[in-house]
Amino acid sequence: MPQFLSTTDADFEQRFSAVLAAKREDSPDVDDVVSGIIADVRARGDVAVLELTAKFDRMQIDADQIRLSDAEIDAEIAKVSDEEQHALELAAERIRAYHTRQMPSDEMWTDPDGATLGWRWTPVSAAGLYVPGGLASYPSSVLMNAVPAKVAGVERLAMVVPTPDGIINPLVMMAARVAGVDEVYRIGGAQAVAALAYGTETIAPVDKITGPGNAFVAAAKRRVFGKVGIDMIAGPSEILVIADGDNDADWIALDLMSQAEHDESAQSLLITTDAAFGQAVADAVTVRLETLERREIAGASWRDFGAIITVRDLDEAARLCDRIAPEHLELCVADPEALSDKITHAGAIFLGQWTPEAIGDYVGGPNHVLPTARSARFSSGLSVLDFLKRTTLAKMSPEALRAIGPAAEVLATSESLEAHGLSVTARLRKLNG
Numbered sequence: 001m002p003q004f005l006s007t008t009d010a011d012f013e014q015r016f017s018a019v020l021a022a023k024r025e026d027s028p029d030v031d032d033v034v035s036g037i038i039a040d041v042r043a044r045g046d047v048a049v050l051e052l053t054a055k056f057d058r059m060q061i062d063a064d065q066i067r068l069s070d071a072e073i074d075a076e077i078a079k080v081s082d083e084e085q086h087a088l089e090l091a092a093e094r095i096r097a098y099h100t101r102q103m104p105s106d107e108m109w110t111d112p113d114g115a116t117l118g119w120r121w122t123p124v125s126a127a128g129l130y131v132p133g134g135l136a137s138y139p140s141s142v143l144m145n146a147v148p149a150k151v152a153g154v155e156r157l158a159m160v161v162p163t164p165d166g167i168i169n170p171l172v173m174m175a176a177r178v179a180g181v182d183e184v185y186r187i188g189g190a191q192a193v194a195a196l197a198y199g200t201e202t203i204a205p206v207d208k209i210t211g212p213g214n215a216f217v218a219a220a221k222r223r224v225f226g227k228v229g230i231d232m233i234a235g236p237s238e239i240l241v242i243a244d245g246d247n248d249a250d251w252i253a254l255d256l257m258s259q260a261e262h263d264e265s266a267q268s269l270l271i272t273t274d275a276a277f278g279q280a281v282a283d284a285v286t287v288r289l290e291t292l293e294r295r296e297i298a299g300a301s302w303r304d305f306g307a308i309i310t311v312r313d314l315d316e317a318a319r320l321c322d323r324i325a326p327e328h329l330e331l332c333v334a335d336p337e338a339l340s341d342k343i344t345h346a347g348a349i350f351l352g353q354w355t356p357e358a359i360g361d362y363v364g365g366p367n368h369v370l371p372t373a374r375s376a377r378f379s380s381g382l383s384v385l386d387f388l389k390r391t392t393l394a395k396m397s398p399e400a401l402r403a404i405g406p407a408a409e410v411l412a413t414s415e416s417l418e419a420h421g422l423s424v425t426a427r428l429r430k431l432n433g
């Protein structure tokens with residue numbers, strides 16, 4: 001059973017803080033393990049990757065098998081049904097259309113002082129795409145990573161995906177082909193993140209690593225940041241549903257379970273204005289957990305991290321939501337747009353009862369790689385911007401240097417940086433004869 005809380009309870013603040021703190025991916029144990037794995041891959045390259053893959057994915061391979069050959073990929077793709085292929089292509093098309101609209105423009109203008117200024121966007125050269133594969137397979141995450149990278153114009157896309165027990169998911173391979181991934185490596189976890197960041201004999205290092213993963217992957221991305229760029233912390237999935245009493249309890253139960261079934265460390269929360277509805281949802285979850293295929297995982301997540309919170313009104317719900325900063329937020333209320341306007345911190349918002357979060361996981365168009373563990377307070381879902389960087393441009397005319405150079409000289413003197421000031425003075429002397 002999840003926890004039941006009500007904002008009218010005397011101990012609400014204390015219990016709500018415990019729900020917020022019950023985060024699943026910051027644990028020192030995970031970080032210690034990950035730091036050891038990264039050090040090992042840096043020191044021993046492929047040998048370490050192979051040993052760790054044998055240990056965590058139960059798969060014995062040689063270094064020349066880390067990368068999948070084109071023939072192996074073709075053989076997997078041949079197993080994909082027409083129905084699956086069409087679904088994947090529809091998803092890819094919708095994701096591409098959405099992300100194409102995100103492309104920012106270059107700018108260049110001359111200001112009143114005569115300075116020509118601007119910026120231009122250029123893609124990173126090589127992106128490392130993490131596709132999870134420990135407890136489930138994620139063809140959709142291939143598309144969510146690779147399509148925006150392609151739209152941004154990234155030259156080299158290197159994808160890593162664990163294949164526990166050596167089992168390759170054909171749809172993951174087809175998604176890689178559809179999206180234009182250049183290299184596919186059958187490794188996962190912290191060792192794959194380290195290999196992408198530092199390189200090994202087999203894998204050339206990349207400039208940026210994106211994509212979701214479990215607590216080990218999230219911790220590894222945190223640790224390699226600086227050596228490479230990362231998109232965000234996209235760890236174990238989360239959902240917050242805000243629902244009034246005018247909903248089908250079973251639909252809401254399924255929405256909560258849709259994220260709980262990802263991982264025992266996932267978190268599903270319900271905030272409702274109607275305590276009786278909250279109980280009905282809890283009962284519906286209990287019934288669903290009797291038959292769901294992934295009931296062990298979903299049940300553990302719901303038991304350990306789930307909560308049902310009764311609030312006085314939707315304004316209170318919005319304030320609590322901003323403190324949670326959920327990865328996914330479903331608004332199943334009469335006027336979802338009005339409630340959405342009151343919320344600042346959420347990775348992705350799903351408006352109204354006809355928009356189950358799962359649509360966003362697959363075919364909606366927006367990206368499903370989203371910030372978790374309350375990081376939606378300061379970061380956003382994956383987008384083309386994650387694969388681009390901005391270079392600023394400045395050109396001074398002689399008139400512009402005359403107009404603004406003296407202020408630079410003053411500031412250089414006040415910072416005691418003589419050469420800075422003199423580099424301007426030398427030019428102004430020439431201009432002023």
Ligand SMILES: NC(=O)c1ccc[n+]([C@@H]2O[C@H](COP(=O)([O-])OP(=O)(O)OC[C@H]3O[C@@H](n4cnc5c(N)ncnc54)[C@H](O)[C@@H]3O)[C@@H](O)[C@H]2O)c1
Nearest residue numbers: 132133134135162188189212213214236237262263369370
């Ligand atoms: N936030 C998002 O945008 C988003 C999107 C999709 C999936 N997800 C999340 O991604 C995760 C996928 O997890 P997964 O496990 O299925 O696949 P995964 O690929 O993320 O993790 C599997 C790897 O974890 C490593 N690992 C497992 N146990 C370990 C241990 N004890 N010590 C060291 N390493 C260990 C192994 O190397 C294994 O290859 C889920 O938590 C899911 O909720 C998040």
Ligand SMILES: N[C@H](CO)Cc1c[nH]c[nH+]1
Nearest residue numbers: 138140141237238361368
């Ligand atoms: N809900 C996940 C993001 O937290 C994404 C996903 C992929 N497939 C199914 N779901």
Ligand SMILES: [Zn+2]
Nearest residue numbers: 237258259361
């Ligand atoms: Zn999902």
